[in-house]
Amino acid sequence: MKHWTEPNGIFLIQIPTEWLYLNPVVEGEEEKSPYSFQPYENAKGCFQISCYPLEEIAPKLADEYSNGVPELRWRPSRMDDSEFCLHMFYGASADQALIGKYIHDASLDNDEQINEELRLVDKILKSVVIIPPGDRKLASDMEKFDRFQGALAASYDLLDNALESDSFVEVIAVSANQIDAFLRLSIVIAIQLKNETDEVPIKYLFQAEDERGLMERKIYDDALKYNVIKDNDHKELNSLYKLRNRVIHRYIISNIKTRDLPRIALRYVEACEKVRLILRDLENKQKDCEYGVYGKKFMKFSEPDDEAIKRLFADVNDKHLIRKFARKVTND
Structure with a gap:
């Protein structure tokens, strides 16, 4: 269940x-x-x-x-x-x-x-x-957090598929999404550590259809503000952001060449791994706390069993909803 x-x-x-x-x-x-x-x-x-x-x-x-x-x-x-x-x-x-x-x-x-x-x-x-009424906002926010985690896990299927097929534009697009996601979660943890609270600043993890969300460059700025990244990381991410926009929006009308795409994709993959490790360090920092999304209360660091893995697979399936990436979640 x-x-x-x-x-x-x-x-x-x-x-x-x-x-x-x-x-x-x-x-x-x-x-x-x-x-x-x-x-x-x-x-x-x-x-x-x-x-x-x-x-x-x-x-x-x-x-x-x-x-x-x-x-x-x-x-x-x-x-x-x-x-x-x-x-x-x-x-x-x-x-x-x-x-x-x-x-x-x-x-x-x-x-x-x-x-x-x-x-x-x-x-x-x-x-x-x-x-209880006083806990309902937190419960709702944690459900959105779980969906966020499932979507992030699902993105690796897209990235692996793009890498296997040398689809460099897709590698750039998915890696940019992952960097944004890692930073958003890192900011949430940084805020919780600073304030010693369970409260989830949900604006970083969820955007409703009719909401004006936080754009990537705002996320980079906030990551710098909360000491998640350093100045050189901020400059690199903004540099990659400009390159990504040229690839996605101005490939035809700019001088960018197809041969440039593997190099840009590699920079994105490297930046993504660096940001993932920053998130990992923040998760480890919070895991012994009595508060926060990775604190002891929510047991996100408990050793995963078969049921936990199947639950994650189910969340990934819910994000994809296509047979190609479907994980097995039954005992058959």
Whole structure:
């Protein structure tokens, strides 16, 4: 199983490692209730879960439990028609009303795979934990941190593919992305070390569709400001940035030659490795602290087991969503 946190940090659940979170995958689907999940391969049904403030859905229950519903109990029901079977689950915990759904084709009722998925749905529902309001922002930020890590891991597939095919423009583009990512994470750790806090300056790790994000050169400036890099590193990164822009945006209208691309790509790969090592040193510096993304609380430095590796593979698969780079996450 792998953890999944509601985007606003309201609740946490454990879902099967081989199941995909659908909301950010389906074009136009927002990250709001209901949240949908199904197996990566050969999905027979779809599981959804929603949450609502208790006082909106069940005001009498909210009045009865002014300090929150102490124990989560699920009440199952069915809402079937000639086309689909709909398994419904109603529950309440703390300050939230919860609705779970599992839907499948009516012709598959009592199919063994459907029954197995329903057993997994039961495990998911039993795993629900409502996060206290004061901790919800941190929970939401840590979920974004995990997605950031999965995307960074996925980028190595693109880099390896580009190197194997001598696609130097792609090497430059992906390496530039990785440098930006390593610096962003380094800045987050540097700020946490300075302030001795768990608080995640999420603007460095996540950019919503309608947000104006931090550009690369701003990241270079902030990395210098927080002593992540030195002056000579800052100059090199800005020099590479100008070269990258010529390659990506002005290859046809400038004097840059194709023979220049391997040299520029090599400089980028070397700079990327240098920045990665800077990040590694900051991670090691934070690992013994009681605070921060790599501190003892979040156990990011615990020895990875098979399940942890499969969870990372699942995060990588979620970023790619193409068969070419798909990792195996099942026990089959």
